[in-house]
Amino acid sequence: MRTHFIAIGGAAMHNLALALHDKGYKVTGSDDAIFEPSKSRLQNKGLLPESLGWFPEKITTDVEAIILGMHAKPDNPELLKAQQLGLKIYSYPEFLYEQSKNKTRVVIGGSHGKTTITSMILHVMNYHNIAVDYMVGAQLEGFDTMVHLTEENDFIVLEGDEYLSSPMDRRPKFHLYQPNIALLSGIAWDHINVFPTFENYVEQFEIFVNQVTSGGILVYNEEDLVVKKVAEETQNPIRKIPYQTALYKVENGKTLLETPNGFMPIEIFGAHNLNNLSGAKWICQCMGVDEADFYEAIATFKGASKRLEKIAESNNKVAYKDFAHSPSKVAATTKAVKNQYPNRKLVACLELHTYSSLNADFLKEYEGALDAADVAVVFYSPDAVKIKQLEEVSYEQIAQAFKRNDLLIYTQPAEFKEFLFTYNLDACALLLMSSGNYGGLDFEEVKQLIK
Template sequence: MTVHFIAIGGSAMHNLAIALHEKGYQVAGSDDTIHDPSKSRLEKRGLLPEEFGWFPGKITNDLDAVILGMHAKKDNSELLKAQELGIKIYSYPEFLFEQSKNKTRVVIGGSHGKTTITSMILHVLNYHDVAVDYMVGAQLDGFDTMVHLTEENEFIVLEGDEYLSSPIDMRPKFHLYKPNIALLSGIAWDHINVFPTFENYIEQFKIFNDSLTNGGMMVYNEEDLVLKDVVENSSHPIKKYPYKTPNYFIENGITYLDTPEGDLPLEIFGDHNLQNLAGAKWICQHMGIDEDEFYEAIASFKGASKRLEKVAENESTVIFKDFAHSPSKVEATTTAVKKQYNKRAVLACLELHTYSSLNAEFLAEYKGALDKADKAVVFYSPHAVKIKQLEEVTEAQIASAFERDDLVIYTNPTAFKEFLFNQNLDNTALLLMSSGNYGGLNFEEVKELI
């Protein structure tokens, strides 16, 4: 099969391109710019475009399919040529479904935690040498790529994102997978540029729940009351398996899980991660992994990339970076770090970087999100607000939204870096939360803070 990727450099797109290349497909693609790690990984496999830009001449009737990434626009010249020639155009999730129609599809969804839960499941399966196809939103230890596709594997494990599928397909990605087994971790309003009301956002999860195959299995976090209502009030003929935070305790900075096999020390911590673990256990059991086998494997799980990822540590200081940006995740992550390191000061630095977080109307959702931090800092770039063509957000609006009198606010990357590098971090847990990089902060340099 010959496939062309429009916007091949995206995180998900380049991984799918590599997976198809390894499966024996003829793969090519275009993009207007590609950065590392995508660039070097494509180059290593001979898939990097010779030059950047869009070239309609690459689109010919010799192609079996075109896969369209979200980075492209509706008026992309290659897309228009493909439409003119009548070539089959797939979104990323559409193509994954085509690749998995004859497999047992396991889809992990939710506003937060889906990458971590998917990573936990793959870690356990890999530990026990169970081969599956997969797509996950982070690079994992022991896995070369974030997408793996075969003809022979029985299961495919998919991270189910609720964001839109492509510039010409406004359906959320996870609506397209039609799972046999699914998990929902929680519902917390996000992507307000696409789902302007919470009710509209909730509706997407109702549609996902009802997209399961008849008789399918839905695993869900019963501690999220909105999600509990969505699943338990659905009349769709599926089996329902609730989960909740398991019993645990913290001793000398280590979280121990209460299991039938005894107290199990974990590499991860925080109520939200323990909820994720409980959900992952149900999924693994549905995939044939016994409970004791799950516990044996999960003890060595260190977390997904950028999800409470430990950057550096010594006897008196620990530094984490985390992808947290939505209000509920920021609160959960900050609370988890304070609970784990309750005898240390927690310095929490949050970058407001996404469309939702930089929206003046949405800011109120952050009320109390940083309350558990001993010192709280918010960084945002007025330039990013302009690029996203949003209404200007002021420091006063941010201070008012978080309702914290001592909140420190930075808009200049250099000033923020100077503040950070002049902190005394003795007996401190530093938490850097962002889906960006604070205007160019080098995390390798951050390691030198201790």
């Protein structure tokens, strides 16, 4: 019997395919487009489809389970064949639950910080040679895949995304995991194409908290007033552990974390990351790691990929890239870099790339998000707006939304690149925030600017 992936090339899907292959499963899959690094990683394990496209003839009665990716459409020929044959069809989160229903499930939820907190927990566990199963949304240093599944490990740590499970299953992914231990980091309206109102969005987190198993644990960020309200108002009979931002100070561009044994230098920085660290510490303690062992391990944590990732540094220049795209993430990341380098000019460049960020009605949420920057730049592609079939966003709407008279706005990749490569970055910190690539920006070339 085999497990077949419809849309195997996705970041999450191909990692699950690799994890099942490593577990001994027979895995096949299809996709109409597969990019790097998925392509090479699937090829190395012999899992890359011979041809791109959908092939209903691959779907036969020897398939034990179909795993359906978000990229697949409801009229996908392979999906229709699977339905015709009456095969078991799972969404990605459904299958993860199926693999972990006999384990202690630790689920990290929230509008922001999920990947970083999950990464911190896994780093600590790995440092102390504590084997756990996991699913995380970024490639981590020291880990081969973003998904790891075994029969023997007691714990599984899951990043709990609030986006939809599959084209057929409109439930948020984190509603399917039924956590024994959960964390809620923050709630800031996102995914407006799915959750049209803030109230509707908050309701998804209320459901998540109510699904923590009876007698389980909820760790929550009490500095976020919406999170605090959701946590305190639930009638679910669970233990609640609030956390706040860890105490720290910045000296000569280095962040020092306050611990019971004094201040300790750490690799990460920013108030939002010190808040994430506090949440991760509580989760690790719930998983049996004491405070001293947590501090020993976290000192070497360098961050998750694309989360305040330092891409280049010289004597008086530094450049970071970050996945930040929602208003709350943009504001937190911009402030973090400015606080870390208070004596440098902060050049912050934001690409509006997601469905929400390119929506004219949502743009007002960005007011003040770039206020910590000395030079604030916004790039967006009118083509991306057309592809997402949204109403055209004007230059004036962008300028009005951010409420910043000196905001620089670019809509052409070549013009943005010209700005970046002609700007004098001496005594500057450059911050590039995007879930895209600014219309084809080569980050290797950006590194050369910092030398």
